Amino acid sequence: MNLKELKELIDILKDTDISEVEVERSGVRVKIKKGGDITYHTAMPRMEYPPAALVAPSVPAPVIEQAQAAKAIEAAKANQIKVASPIVGTFYRASSPDKPAYVEVGDVVKKGQILCIIEAMKLMNEIESEAAGKVVQVLIESGQPVEYGQALFLIESV
Amino acid sequence: MTKDDILRLLTISKSAFVSGEKLALKLNITRAAVWKHIKALEQEGYEIEAVPSKGYRLMSIPDAINLRDIEAAVKTKMIGRKVHLLAEVESTNSAAVEMAAAGAPEGTIVAAEVQTGGKGRLGRTWISPKGNLYLSVILRPKIAPNKAPLVTLMGAVAVVSAIRKQTEVHAQIKWPNDIFSGERKIGGLLTEMRAEPDQVRHIVLGIGLNVNMNAASLPPAVASLATTLSAETGSPVNRTGLLVEIASELDRWYQTFLKNDAEILRAWEAMNMTIGRQVTVSSANETIQGTAEAIDHDGRLVIRTIDGALQAVAAGDVTLVKRGTDTETL
Numbered sequence: 001m002n003l004k005e006l007k008e009l010i011d012i013l014k015d016t017d018i019s020e021v022e023v024e025r026s027g028v029r030v031k032i033k034k035g036g037d038i039t040y041h042t043a044m045p046r047m048e049y050p051p052a053a054l055v056a057p058s059v060p061a062p063v064i065e066q067a068q069a070a071k072a073i074e075a076a077k078a079n080q081i082k083v084a085s086p087i088v089g090t091f092y093r094a095s096s097p098d099k100p101a102y103v104e105v106g107d108v109v110k111k112g113q114i115l116c117i118i119e120a121m122k123l124m125n126e127i128e129s130e131a132a133g134k135v136v137q138v139l140i141e142s143g144q145p146v147e148y149g150q151a152l153f154l155i156e157s158v
Numbered sequence: 159m160t161k162d163d164i165l166r167l168l169t170i171s172k173s174a175f176v177s178g179e180k181l182a183l184k185l186n187i188t189r190a191a192v193w194k195h196i197k198a199l200e201q202e203g204y205e206i207e208a209v210p211s212k213g214y215r216l217m218s219i220p221d222a223i224n225l226r227d228i229e230a231a232v233k234t235k236m237i238g239r240k241v242h243l244l245a246e247v248e249s250t251n252s253a254a255v256e257m258a259a260a261g262a263p264e265g266t267i268v269a270a271e272v273q274t275g276g277k278g279r280l281g282r283t284w285i286s287p288k289g290n291l292y293l294s295v296i297l298r299p300k301i302a303p304n305k306a307p308l309v310t311l312m313g314a315v316a317v318v319s320a321i322r323k324q325t326e327v328h329a330q331i332k333w334p335n336d337i338f339s340g341e342r343k344i345g346g347l348l349t350e351m352r353a354e355p356d357q358v359r360h361i362v363l364g365i366g367l368n369v370n371m372n373a374a375s376l377p378p379a380v381a382s383l384a385t386t387l388s389a390e391t392g393s394p395v396n397r398t399g400l401l402v403e404i405a406s407e408l409d410r411w412y413q414t415f416l417k418n419d420a421e422i423l424r425a426w427e428a429m430n431m432t433i434g435r436q437v438t439v440s441s442a443n444e445t446i447q448g449t450a451e452a453i454d455h456d457g458r459l460v461i462r463t464i465d466g467a468l469q470a471v472a473a474g475d476v477t478l479v480k481r482g483t484d485t486e487t488l
Contacts, residue, residue: 086303086355088456090441090473096281097442119473120307121334121457122279123349123361130355143442145472148304 004149081131082139082151089120091152093142101142107135108158115153118146133157160185161195168206168216177213221289221370223269224398231402236265237295237412238405244268248275251364254294255350258360262296265409269293269401276366277348279475284346285377289370290386291345291397295408297361299416303353304456306361307472308422310335310349311457312415313363315425316407317345321367324403327390330431333450333459333476337367338431341478342385344368365404370394423453436479437461439471446471 085091093101093116102114109115109129118125137154140146163185167176182189196206196214203220225243232238240263247253247270254268270293273286286292297309314335321329327339337345345367352359368386376384387395415422427433432450439446439461448463458470 084355086353087307088304088458088472089307092280092442099281119279121310121349121472122347123307123310123351124279125303125306125351125353128352141443 080136080154080156081133083115083127083130083153083155085118085127085146085148085150085152087118087120087123087125088148089118089123089125089146091140091142091144091146092117092119093138103135103138103153105135105138109133109135109155127152129153129155131155131157160187160191161198164192164195165199165204165216168214171215173215175209175212175215180213221394221397223271223291223401227398228402228405231398232405234265234405234409235413237409238267238402239263239265241267241269241405244270246270246272246274249273249277249364250292250294251277251348251350251362254296254362254364255352255360258296258298258362259352264296264298266296267293267405268296273366277364278346279348284348284366285380286366287371287375289372289397291365291367291369291401291404293401293404294362294364297363297412299358299361299412301358301416302356303351303358305419306351306353306358307334307457308415308419309361309363310347311426311453312411312419312422313347313349313365313408315422315429316411317347317365317367317404318429319411320400320403320407321387323407324400325387325391325395327387329429331426331429332478333430333432333453334457339385339387339390341480343383344385344387344390363408367400369397369400420455423455423457426453426457432459432476432478438477438479439474440477441471441474446474 095102095117102116103109109132111130111132112128114126115129115135116127118127133155135153136156139151139153146152164181167181167184178189178192181192185192196208200206203222205217207215207217223243225241228238228241228243232241242257244253247268250268250270250273254266257266257268269291272288273284273292276284276286276292278284299306299309311334314331314337317337318329318331321327321337327344329344330338332338332343335347336343345365348364348366349361350364351361368384370388371386373381373384373386373389411422411425433452435450437448437450439459446461446463446469448461448469450459451462451468452460454460454470456472458472459476460468460470462468
């Protein structure tokens with residue numbers, strides 16, 4: 001279950017008279033209630049999904065985000081963008097363990113500059129910065145699993 | 159080309175000698191020119207016996223990947239319509255990534271006889287001497303990036319199909335895309351991708367296969383873990399034929415992937431040697447032990463750990479645990 005699918009669920013709720021929906025996929029159950037509570041929990045405790053954090057629903061539509069993404073949004077200012085993972089995989093800050101990280105906090109990066117690698121099934125996905133700016137936060141530790149849509153970096157325009 | 163004509167005439171006559179005079183007459187060149195072309199062929203690795211008063215005969219052809227033969231044999235829709243064959247390159251993947259960024263068409267193959275900096279996962283080296291296959295394929299599937307990891311499973315399925323068709327070796331896949339014969343590794347895939355947030359720009363599928371290299375020359379650290387196709391079959395493998403077969407199988411499986419990726423998962427399962435076995439997966443930060451139960455629809459390996467929980471992993475070094483206490487990193 002990724003962010004896009006969650007948003008789609010929310011959109012379905014918004015445009016109909018349905019007030020509550022519950023979906024289960026790959027051990028993750030999501031229940032969304034219009035105007036009310038949101039629950040998001042894993043049925044199997046050791047799946048590698050990060051613990052979900054909940055953001056209070058804004059009016060009128062509820063907003064739901066995963067932990068890191070939510071943190072990023074809370075922290076993000078108007079001149080900051082978050083770089084999100086386009087795939088499920090493992091996050092690496094360097095091309096190999098004995099190489100320096102692609103970027104450090106405080107570095108100024110160009111648009112298209114490589115920020116990190118996400119690996120899935122030996123597919124190495126070099127993630128480029130979507131904008132020029134300064135790296136203000138690295139949101140994940142190298143070697144950690146990341147979910148689709150999970151925020152990896154905060155970049156501030158300079 | 160006169161040199162090719164000489165090669166053709168020598169090939170036709172098989173073990174019989176062809177006189178220099180006859181060659182010169184047929185091709186309308188001098189005998190000295192014939193001699194020059196023979197020397198050039200020897201430079202390319204052809205073994206030619208020259209006996210005064212008898213002439214020339216072909217003893218053996220070089221174990222070289224032959225670009226003309228590839229171009230003549232490739233009957234694919236897309237993969238291998240354009241092949242760049244290099245004598246030596248740092249890494250076919252790096253060369254293909256550059257070509258892809260410069261706009262090379264989908265299906266382009268970059269192959270090399272030798273890699274001076276062959277790449278493995280996370281900066282590791284892929285030992286790349288002469289006699290093997292090193293090739294990278296440029297793909298531009300119109301898919302979302304989160305579907306791209308399945309391309310690497312597709313690559314493993316295609317390579318295993320090609321090996322089984324071209325040789326007697328019963329190749330199998332170790333998750334996610336290592337190619338094995340028995341309990342020893344014969345090859346692997348390393349894939350590099352560039353993508354927009356919602357669309358793949360290009361994928362470079364890198365394939366390294368141990369074919370005819372001398373298995374005894376493998377470094378001691380990997381000698382007990384790796385093997386070659388020729389060591390498994392007991393005779394040299396035609397690398398040109400194998401490369402053409404890989405292109406053909408990739409062409410077929412790639413089309414299958416674009417139509418219905420669930421078929422790739424099924425084919426992968428039928429060729430894999432990981433599911434059902436005790437495994438240890440080590441990554442940068444943790445080690446997971448348990449039984450490999452399945453792959454999920456993203457291609458992740460689902461492991462049932464000792465406490466009964468299920469965990470899906472997308473990356474890491476997988477060790478298959480043998481029965482008893484004997485474990486070996488493969």
